[in-house]
Amino acid sequence: MSGFRSPWAHLSLMQRREARAGMLFVLPWVLSLLVFTAYPVLASVILSFTDYSIVQTPHWVGLQNYQTMFTGDPSFWPAVRNSIYYALISVPLGLVASLALALVLNMRAAGISIYRTLFYLPSVVPPIASTIVFIVMFEPQSGLVNTLIRLTGLPAPAWFSDPTWSKPGLVIMSLWGIGATTLIFLAGLQDIPRSLLEAAAIDGAGPWQKLRNVILPLLSPVILFNLVMNVIYSFQVFSQPLVIGGTTGAPFESMLMYMVHIYRNAFRYFKMGYASALSVVLFAAVMLITLVIFRSARLWVFHEESGPVA
Amino acid sequence: MTPLPDRISAPEQAATADMAHLAKSVFSPAAGRKLRRHVLAAGRHVLLIGVAMAFMLPFVWMVISALKSNDMVFSQPIQWWPNPPRWSNFLEAFNYPRFPFLRLLWNSVFYSGAVTIATVVSCAAVAYGFARLRFPGRDLLFMVTIATLMIPGIVTFIPTFILFKALGQLGSYVPLIVPKFFGDAFFIFMMRQFYLTLPGELADAARVDGANEFRIFWQIMLPLVRPALLVMAVFMFLWTWHDFFGPLVYLSDTSQFPLSLGLFAFRAQRDTYWGLLMAAATLTTLPLVIIFFIGQRYFVEGVKLTGIKG
Numbered sequence A: 001m002s003g004f005r006s007p008w009a010h011l012s013l014m015q016r017r018e019a020r021a022g023m024l025f026v027l028p029w030v031l032s033l034l035v036f037t038a039y040p041v042l043a044s045v046i047l048s049f050t051d052y053s054i055v056q057t058p059h060w061v062g063l064q065n066y067q068t069m070f071t072g073d074p075s076f077w078p079a080v081r082n083s084i085y086y087a088l089i090s091v092p093l094g095l096v097a098s099l100a101l102a103l104v105l106n107m108r109a110a111g112i113s114i115y116r117t118l119f120y121l122p123s124v125v126p127p128i129a130s131t132i133v134f135i136v137m138f139e140p141q142s143g144l145v146n147t148l149i150r151l152t153g154l155p156a157p158a159w160f161s162d163p164t165w166s167k168p169g170l171v172i173m174s175l176w177g178i179g180a181t182t183l184i185f186l187a188g189l190q191d192i193p194r195s196l197l198e199a200a201a202i203d204g205a206g207p208w209q210k211l212r213n214v215i216l217p218l219l220s221p222v223i224l225f226n227l228v229m230n231v232i233y234s235f236q237v238f239s240q241p242l243v244i245g246g247t248t249g250a251p252f253e254s255m256l257m258y259m260v261h262i263y264r265n266a267f268r269y270f271k272m273g274y275a276s277a278l279s280v281v282l283f284a285a286v287m288l289i290t291l292v293i294f295r296s297a298r299l300w301v302f303h304e305e306s307g308p309v310a
Numbered sequence B: 001m002t003p004l005p006d007r008i009s010a011p012e013q014a015a016t017a018d019m020a021h022l023a024k025s026v027f028s029p030a031a032g033r034k035l036r037r038h039v040l041a042a043g044r045h046v047l048l049i050g051v052a053m054a055f056m057l058p059f060v061w062m063v064i065s066a067l068k069s070n071d072m073v074f075s076q077p078i079q080w081w082p083n084p085p086r087w088s089n090f091l092e093a094f095n096y097p098r099f100p101f102l103r104l105l106w107n108s109v110f111y112s113g114a115v116t117i118a119t120v121v122s123c124a125a126v127a128y129g130f131a132r133l134r135f136p137g138r139d140l141l142f143m144v145t146i147a148t149l150m151i152p153g154i155v156t157f158i159p160t161f162i163l164f165k166a167l168g169q170l171g172s173y174v175p176l177i178v179p180k181f182f183g184d185a186f187f188i189f190m191m192r193q194f195y196l197t198l199p200g201e202l203a204d205a206a207r208v209d210g211a212n213e214f215r216i217f218w219q220i221m222l223p224l225v226r227p228a229l230l231v232m233a234v235f236m237f238l239w240t241w242h243d244f245f246g247p248l249v250y251l252s253d254t255s256q257f258p259l260s261l262g263l264f265a266f267r268a269q270r271d272t273y274w275g276l277l278m279a280a281a282t283l284t285t286l287p288l289v290i291i292f293f294i295g296q297r298y299f300v301e302g303v304k305l306t307g308i309k310g
Helices: A013-047 A064-072 A076-105 A112-124 A127-137 A144-151 A166-176 A179-190 A194-202 A207-234 A239-248 A258-268 A272-300 B010-027 B029-066 B088-095 B101-132 B138-148 B153-166 B174-182 B185-196 B201-208 B213-224 B226-242 B245-250 B259-269 B274-294 B296-306
Strands: none
Touching: A013 A272, A013 B101, A013 B138, A013 B153, A013 B174, A013 B213, A064 A272, A076 A112, A076 A166, A076 A179, A076 A207, A076 A258, A076 B029, A112 A179, A112 B029, A112 B274, A127 A144, A127 A166, A127 A239, A127 B029, A127 B259, A127 B274, A166 A239, A179 A207, A194 A207, A207 A272, A239 A258, A258 A272, A258 B153, A258 B245, A272 B153, B029 B274, B088 B101, B088 B274, B101 B138, B101 B174, B101 B185, B101 B213, B101 B226, B101 B259, B101 B274, B138 B185, B153 B174, B153 B245, B174 B245, B185 B226, B201 B213, B213 B226, B226 B259, B226 B274, B226 B296, B245 B259, B259 B274, B274 B296
């Protein structure tokens, strides 16, 4: 062991005993990280360079899967476009809606806890059940939504039967499930010291100025958290588009989200190599986007000690 | 104030006195504030009730439609209350051979229950190691744990599927449950935050008295984190009940399906029997709604805990 200083060397007997116990406590998780995270991630990358139908042994094909993806798979780009469209619309809309809702739920009113409970209720409904309900409500001819729209005299879209309206329908559906994001915002709002808001009011700040200059800066770390989590989740939306459009993403591939495309390749066509390549690309994309968001956070996330870093 | 007329009857006198009292109370500054407060409070409730109704509508529509015959689901004009209500939908959905409700319910209870127990046990221990015991490499290991939260599930899913297939475990719950006995990154993170809020003196005192780390964990720490364990249990149960992707890939026999997957299969077969389908959706949701109302405190508190506190 000459030349290598063990991290244990300087520990006292008590400390060593504590360290041994600590390692024993986290041991299951270390095993999980190795077997169910590190190994599969590595295996996904390796499989992405192979042709593997699960019944035959994989054989190396180099970059062929990636080449097929970008130039030979007619469904790849539609799936990418659909997922970007969905993330780009549903995430900002969801954040604004859940923040607004949190502000409303943060008001002091009798029975406010009952309202808070009611807003979380939709998030309790299993996605398969809620999607089926929305299919019924968005039925083009005589569903509830279009019947109500026609009462106002506006033209009623065909929603999940029309490739231009199916994704907006999916976005509206996602807004129904903003309960969790709302409650995280609500917890953040409740951490804002009342004294700060009162001081702002004394200085003559109206509701809008209070929101703009006190609430939003103090809430910005929570906004960052919700933004990152929701972006990651939105790229993995699966159950809802699968129930609506099946594995073909009907109508006309407009519901073919990226995850549905991976599912179809992996577990319908059993192209494990190609599906792995698709998931590696998803991984890279999510990492890149998360990194960009964290980089941008320096400009808009407020740290209490120092103010905005930029 | 204008002088009152001379002759007025007793009841009129009382009435005018009342009005004068009312006028005085309305126009005095203190009462003005009071009135303003009442109007504001009423306005808040109108807002809250309006938004709450929009959120409850799909939920309510599901239950209403579950009591309708097939023509009534899409009848014009809208039938807000089915006349007559078709309670037999529930009986029919209950007894439909391809949707064996009791069997599916049991599968869901088993699946959600097993995953919940596995997660609570493993995360309570692992998080304790991260929060309360010092060992070399701990902080690096924890950073890695947080980083894994950003890995899209599908990246690890495909190789894990291949692994379990090689072990002959397709068509069983083993791949869905066993990995959870080794911990879950999200709940390890959440529980660690919770352990960090506890005072250290108790454990130190016990240590001085010669208690080993496992006794301290079991007899001192676990009782203190009971609320957090309940939060974890409630959410894990809910999310596993919602889980659709895992069962869809791993299970193939209807008698093994949990409710979500059973509902999906039901819709795939009888997607024109809307009333029946809505009854099945309601039955799938009902157990969660019951749990939600019993454990609502833990849901609302839990989202705050699972946020970014600490």
